[in-house]
Amino acid sequence: GVDLKNNKNIDKIIDKSKEILNELNEIKQNRGINKKTLRALIIGIPNVGKSTLINRLVGKKAAAVGNKPGVTKNLGWIRIGGFLELLDSPGILWPKLDNKTVALNLASMAAIKEEILPIDEVAIYILNVLSKYYPVFLKERYDIDAIDKDNIIDTLDIIGKKRGAIIKGGEIDYKKVYNLIMKDLTEGLLGPITFDRFDSFNNTKEDGND
Structure with a gap:
């Protein structure tokens, strides 16, 4: 290719x-x-x-x-x-993005405008995909072994401290952390990954988005 x-x-x-x-x-x-x-x-x-x-x-x-x-x-x-x-030509998309996973995948690659989905939701989705399918890349980039979905703030704090996303008073600048995660993905710094999964493709077809 x-x-x-x-x-x-x-x-x-x-x-x-x-x-x-x-x-x-x-x-x-x-x-x-x-x-x-x-x-x-x-x-x-x-x-x-x-x-x-x-x-x-x-x-x-x-x-x-x-x-x-x-x-x-x-x-x-x-x-x-x-x-x-x-x-x-300008990029083309489906008239409606009824499938949330498809929308998150597109947002993760910056293929749809930031206003459509909150950046925090997209960044956390990226981390969850890394944790589930690419734990080695998660470890290499952020030195994180796994993500606790019930306490995602701990993960964001680790990334924020390592990448200097800190504001006055020593607090984590979460917006900067979200942007760092997005930038790491779009610039290929997280490794050769894909968001397309066969099971999600089948679910998309069942939802009528084929």
Whole structure:
């Protein structure tokens, strides 16, 4: 797969595009049709790196990027070389997010606006996912072995003290802790994790969100 963080396998997209274009142009030439550039649409949920991918392919900042949803406002064609045109598009989502787990997963990846779900709820959800499925990463990043769901404040206090999220009087700045957890996730500092689980996929289908 393509790894934008480490700039791996990006050239494979160019190579495959040229291969597809050559095949299409060969068919067109046999039919007496003029050769054309290859056009493709970049589409996906908000804040997953669509514009970043385009910029990597172009080799310069051709599309606006930002670590929040809604940076790309309109459709826009961007030419790569003389053979490929990519259409950058705003992120798309389901019309309604009736499934709470799906909403939390999207919020954890900053794919939906912060106003939709409280940041404290999202940050605690991230910690619970780490504790359940990725305890090694939880230990490596925060030096926490497990999370007590009935006393989550203790966990937040540990993270706050270790990361310097302390306000006047020595109290923990919980809002800063929540933001630190979100930032650690979106910047890939928690490790290679996924929020998609097969059991939750089945539950989503049963809820009618397929």
